Amino acid sequence: MGPRPADDAMSEPHRLRLVTSRDSATAAAVGDPSAAVARGALVEAARRGDVRAFAELVDTYYARCLRFALHMLSSRDDAEEAVQDTFVRVYRALPTYEERESFEPWLFRILANRCRSAGARARRHAELVEYGDVPERPVASGHDTAIAWREEIKLALAALPGDQREAFLMRHVEDLSYEDMSNATGAGVSALKMRVKRACDALRLRLAEVDRD
């Protein structure tokens, strides 16, 4: 069987790929306030049972959800499963979703819950890993400094308590406001600011050491 051309001329095929991280236009639209109205209409249509609108919601938010899940969980499989679980639960809960609530915090609340559950499962599994199976810490050298830096960030992030990691990612990577974070996590704004501050302090301390090495 030879390689397949990129644009197979099939009879009415429907490629499942609708958006990827490379689709910068869609990714930008997520963060664009002017797109908020359109997204609101999409959510409302999905809430009324429009399945195409729901599929568009998946397309719009999948990459962002996966990014958050990947940073919360160390395994890509776990992250993809958490995201899948999230959208199934969003679908189930959409009829009870109320417009006065912002969609993104609501989505991230479900996603964060799924990541916490998956993280707990992963920790239970990790307890069974023998010491000899633990991967060694990567050593930086020469031209792979950038890769080593990303690895250090990954390790530093993983070393944070879950609630601090979650708060840091929501605030600084997902750009949620503290009010939205409060809606997503159920924690108060003051507590969330403290979590973000502690996460920043811990990351700064650990990564400053890396910079000095």
Next chain:
Amino acid sequence: MTDHLDDTLQRVVDALRPLPDVDDAAKARVLVAVAAERHRDREALPKRVTSSPRRWVVRAVGLAAAAVVAAVLLRAPSTSKEPTPDVAAASPSASAPNARLATADADKGIALQSVQLVLRAPAASQVRVVGDFNAWDGNRSSMSRDPESGLWTATLALRPGRHVYAFIVDDSIWMRDPRAPAAADADFGRPGSVLLVGRP
């Protein structure tokens, strides 16, 4: 307490912000899982009787006779309606019409019909069929490939009535059965086909 990011933290954020590559198959699984959820919702509702256009209902004529039909179909990779070999070699395409075979099942007293779905996709490495009959779960209905003809087949035992289904090729291409009527109520904007199974 401030949100000001110094250089170190800004570098951290810059490293974390790029969106990841999305695996199309993973996204496909999301839509299949949600479609399955939708199917379960429908199952919970009272059943609605649907009419069946006669041309799509093939009455059972006996298991032996049907097996012969299936065997003939599986050994007939080329018909006048098929695409040229060049196109067929590179892409999935229409195949012989799907044969419906008759059988009986004691399950809850409902006579099931054995239905064979066929897709010509010589370049595919995997084809699965999803539909309301398997809760849109592709893991439950992989299709078998005939290496000579490039035909993928699956034989299903279905209840009489209307079914909606589609094929997933190589975990990344969702396509309806090109030889069956298109479903008007395609799930999640994905094309589906209608299969009407008659009573024996």
